[in-house]
Amino acid sequence: MSASEPAVRKPKPDRPNNWGRWGEEDERGALNLINRDVVLRAGGSITSGRVYSLGIPIQAHDVPLMAYRGTPMRLTLQDSTDHGTYAPELGCHDGTGSHEDVLVMASHTTSHMDALIHVYGEYQHYNGVDHQAMQATAGATRLGIDKVGGFATRAVLLDMVAFFGEHEEWMLPGHCITANDLESAAVRQGAEIRPGDVVLVRTGYLRFWQDHRDEFAQPGIGADAARWLASKDVVAVGSDNAAVEVVPFDGGDFLGVHKILLVDHGIYLLEFLDLDGPAADGNYEGLLAVAPLKVTGATGSPVNPVFIT
């Protein structure tokens, strides 16, 4: 695409979608569903006073990493070998100093949030944005993670490990969660999914991974579950697995759930979340604060969502 020829906006997909719902130029998608009432209701869902940090560690070992994303590195920028190099004219006392690092990591390392620019189908992103809106030098010129800010809303955790009970700690790899499964689990937990919610789907994958590090398959939601969640007007879907969606892909459609959620509906994905703590405590509802780094032009961000129940 030359800078001088604007991308022609393609027609809306002929399936349920949110394109144009919040304006032709909208770049925030389902985040538009969060209004002051939703936030106040989220505040009201805090009843136990327990806070869960849903991020898993960012480190080079013992966490699931994908080889093409490289190995996250924490490198030392300042340590005690720099002692004595601070200018005494600034009043630096002997024995005073500081420690700092530089971080090198993929934006989709361990626990992370996908921006709407992350995946495209039929060469298009959410709201008809052409896939060439991502440029190597500038990064995401539209739909980047910098359009998200931080957000807070109500979240409901659906513990599908408990629901299926097929293994004490995890769902079987390749097990495809359906809309009916999610609905039934919600009913059993007495939870109601409301517009503006985040739904957190626990599959036990992070526990499974500990002992099956070479297994490619994973449990996750399928296409009709994604459509059902979209019909409920959720803002984001989080899971403890690598891709929210089941692998091998439902219907053999590569990134099919990503396309339904991100592309068709502007609904965000949160991956590799540690959902064990609230599940163990039976704390299924609360306020979820998600704070992606505001990296200009990035396609996602590592996150450490805070779940306050």
Add this chain to the structure above:
Amino acid sequence: MSASEPAVRKPKPDRPNNWGRWGEEDERGALNLINRDVVLRAGGSITSGRVYSLGIPIQAHDVPLMAYRGTPMRLTLQDSTDHGTYAPELGCHDGTGSHEDVLVMASHTTSHMDALIHVYGEYQHYNGVDHQAMQATAGATRLGIDKVGGFATRAVLLDMVAFFGEHEEWMLPGHCITANDLESAAVRQGAEIRPGDVVLVRTGYLRFWQDHRDEFAQPGIGADAARWLASKDVVAVGSDNAAVEVVPFDGGDFLGVHKILLVDHGIYLLEFLDLDGPAADGNYEGLLAVAPLKVTGATGSPVNPVFIT
């Protein structure tokens, strides 16, 4: 320090401190002040339904950066030039693809949180941890940002720009905020600082910086303000400036406020926060969720705190 000879714990400082208050081996400091009652009270402080993202952008230009920390980079890992490289055996449709990045940035880039390992005085960190607990390869073996997790508590914003009124948009560089100033501002705002709170101090520095990029001095709190905040049992102090504390340093003591807060009391610092939004709306109280990345061994983390008022 050889691995075989354990560091001798030095005596507690002969000034107010929290060493030993939560155990000799404690690595979380003032975060211990957040209990279920504090969280429930924070939830109760959500009254407007407004959510503010306090992080400023992470980018190479037009944000305050310190040269020794390098320039943050977002580099492209995947874009549309990779189109067609996805294995068709995974069911990849023509026109489907994804976009990803790699991030390179200092852990103390733009809006960030200092871990307790960040600063030492008299060769010691909080709770008597030797400054050699930071190692180049391993990073922080104690008191690292990975000990924080994410947290949520009540926050009170003190708008010192409005309090002093010396300039419409900012406090003057070098203006040292005292304990009395903070206390008076709190009274004027009708705010009460309680144990477990975060206090956010607005100086207008980020606005000042836009037009004075080479100015070294900045407004910020001084030593007695730091001691007063510590006496109030706050968990963290945030500000819109580079160091929370006034520069030139109060009393000519390099990093003096860092040493009172981080070292003596285990109280965290949040720097380069954008506090303009809630100040403009007069929303001074709410729940603050802070979610540093769980980078094992890091001395801090970029953050994008979410303030829900």
Add this chain to the structure above:
Amino acid sequence: MSASEPAVRKPKPDRPNNWGRWGEEDERGALNLINRDVVLRAGGSITSGRVYSLGIPIQAHDVPLMAYRGTPMRLTLQDSTDHGTYAPELGCHDGTGSHEDVLVMASHTTSHMDALIHVYGEYQHYNGVDHQAMQATAGATRLGIDKVGGFATRAVLLDMVAFFGEHEEWMLPGHCITANDLESAAVRQGAEIRPGDVVLVRTGYLRFWQDHRDEFAQPGIGADAARWLASKDVVAVGSDNAAVEVVPFDGGDFLGVHKILLVDHGIYLLEFLDLDGPAADGNYEGLLAVAPLKVTGATGSPVNPVFIT
């Protein structure tokens, strides 16, 4: 370009070129001109026993850097704070240890070599390779720096500062060097350009830059000089400026000299070389060894050419 549809090879340009000269699949271009006779002749050109390292420092300051390439960083991987962490079972004596770094830098940082994949014109690289042979994840699938290896050949330094004498230390910015200028300078120096040679063009730019860091223009060769060099069957052209070619570009053609050399002829470029030493000593001929890093898929490499006269 989908992986399944091979790029259609476009017709050769209707101007002098080396496409097809060394086979339709050739990826090394003018390096094919170096044969054993050329190398032996280069060895014979060593007469003074002086060795010059032509690279300039790689560091964050006081060297010409382009902002979009980021700031090069040397970060500490190991230092004396790691002392004592080596496993004593490996026989590590007290007092023994090692120091290491991690480097982060653009492949075209300071003194560097352009691979043939670096620049394209009419969407094509040397030998008709489509510009989509560069992919974000894989990098250069053809014509990358990894196709170069290290090479050695005879080099001739043309000191254009001395030739023009318009300023004691540098040529004026924007001064376009012509074929006639190069030829006359060679005659005056008594130098003959032969097939397989590298020609090093000294403009004094690195000295000029020290005092004119914001100046965009630079002296360098123009289009007919590039064509003349190509007609001489040189392997590479090096210079002490940022782009070998004059800026503003000769004839207003963005990267025009790059296109004549890299694209049309498969002739390599070496930029930001320090040519002051051999020029000061009057050592204009010798063996030049150029050793780009063998980074798979890279578009260039920092280099530190060794000129043995």
Add this chain to the structure above:
Amino acid sequence: MSASEPAVRKPKPDRPNNWGRWGEEDERGALNLINRDVVLRAGGSITSGRVYSLGIPIQAHDVPLMAYRGTPMRLTLQDSTDHGTYAPELGCHDGTGSHEDVLVMASHTTSHMDALIHVYGEYQHYNGVDHQAMQATAGATRLGIDKVGGFATRAVLLDMVAFFGEHEEWMLPGHCITANDLESAAVRQGAEIRPGDVVLVRTGYLRFWQDHRDEFAQPGIGADAARWLASKDVVAVGSDNAAVEVVPFDGGDFLGVHKILLVDHGIYLLEFLDLDGPAADGNYEGLLAVAPLKVTGATGSPVNPVFIT
């Protein structure tokens, strides 16, 4: 070490060494042995006209990497998705563009050169430099790779695989090469080691590694071989293994050969060199050009030595 208290220079070791030989402040060690006669002699050793690039690829897979050094990354800075973003005012024609990368890699990645600051023993480096001359922020304040420049001298390849003949392609892991072995191999090859030479020791390790990637042990030289090489006044020792020296370490002394060569004698090490080409051709002597990147303060550099026989 405080900046104000200069390190006390410790006494010279009571074993053969080069401390003080080239001055108390010398930072180049055995490189001082290369004079014009040595270079001219090296030029005279070029007899076959063959050029060998001794570096192995820098990539994330299929090359020996050490986990603590991270995985080398080539990341895309510019590709064809940036097409059209060049300012037309610079004369950018449609279809013209460029490709660039950013590199992230350890300074001791794959084929590399150790600077004299790399290893210390008894808390000291070559010439009595204290181990605290390496600082996290500044890097090597003395003895860094930036003190090397590029160099060229005569090199002699000793093919110990052929000498021992214990396996067609490699020496056995843990096989310690003695001074007598090196001397006998030189005699059998008709090679003479002279002051100022580089000696290249081929063990076949890179071939062995291909099929034994988890093997820790490797063949290499032992302590008396190192002392013998030092007595011959060599400038550097290169090998195809990870550490030049045998592992497990000779005499159980961790990095013992590094200490004899780097620390005691200021002799450099070149590791992970591909020596198969010249060995296969029987080209054992020639001029070796080594061009470490001039990264200010680095402890080593990836290299791609050029061997011209």
